[in-house]
Amino acid sequence: xxxxxxxxxxxxxxxxxxxxxxxxxxxxxxxxxxxxxxxxxxxxxxxxxxxxxxxxxxxxxxxxxxxxxxxxxxxxxxxxxxxxxxxxxxxxxxxxxxxxxxxxxxxxxxxxxxxxxxxxxxxxxxxxxxxxxxxxxxxxxxxxxxxxxxxxxxxxxxxxxxxxxxxx
Numbered sequence: 001x002x003x004x005x006x007x008x009x010x011x012x013x014x015x016x017x018x019x020x021x022x023x024x025x026x027x028x029x030x031x032x033x034x035x036x037x038x039x040x041x042x043x044x045x046x047x048x049x050x051x052x053x054x055x056x057x058x059x060x061x062x063x064x065x066x067x068x069x070x071x072x073x074x075x076x077x078x079x080x081x082x083x084x085x086x087x088x089x090x091x092x093x094x095x096x097x098x099x100x101x102x103x104x105x106x107x108x109x110x111x112x113x114x115x116x117x118x119x120x121x122x123x124x125x126x127x128x129x130x131x132x133x134x135x136x137x138x139x140x141x142x143x144x145x146x147x148x149x150x151x152x153x154x155x156x157x158x159x160x161x162x163x164x165x166x167x168x
Contacts, residue, residue, distance in 0.1 A: 040066050049080065054165040055155050059085055065146075069153040076148040086138040087155075088113055088162035091131075096149045098127040103143030108136050111158050134158060 042065055052060035060081045067075035078101065089111050098105075100121050107127060108118035113136045121127055129135065147153075157163045 047078065052079065055163065055167075057085065057087060057164050066148075067151065069149075069151045071151050073151055074148070075151050075153065076146065077153075078144055078146050080144045081139050081142065083139055083141040083143075085143070086113070087136060089134055089136045089158040090162070091134050091156050091158070092129070092149075093131055093154050093156070094150050094152075095131045096127075096129040096147055096153075098129065098148075099146045100125045101144040101146055103139060103141050105143050105145055106138050106140070110134055110136070112136075113138075 047063040047065070049061040049063045052062045056062075056079075060079055062080070063078045065076040065078060067073055069075040069077055081103075098121075100123050102123050104123070105121045105125075105127075106115070106118040107121055108114060110117065111134050115138065118136075118138065
């Protein structure tokens, strides 16, 4: 066995440590974190909830996480509904991507509100809804859903009498 290599191993380790220390000292003292320009970071405690728009049945709260759902471009919103909340049959011009954050959202396809044909989407569940698809939704318990898509986001009720905004 070559004892010269074994005897020089501690010296080699010391030299490597000194080299690494020199490299670290050579870095700028004010080295900054990578830029966060353009990023959005929002924790639940700092979300700003307000009443959902007049086009939605009363009782829901909405928080805009990204973008402006009323304008062209990408958006992400959260909708918080009480138990027993119902959105009558309607459709949207643009596609939606929906994720249930908490509770359960019951979704059904078609022109009539038929709870027996609704599918329960539980916390963590995902739903893709193509634009112009007729559907309805309801909750049995308080529920939070995240909706993302490309704006402007609209809601077109199949029966104009269901539109809570009074626009017929």
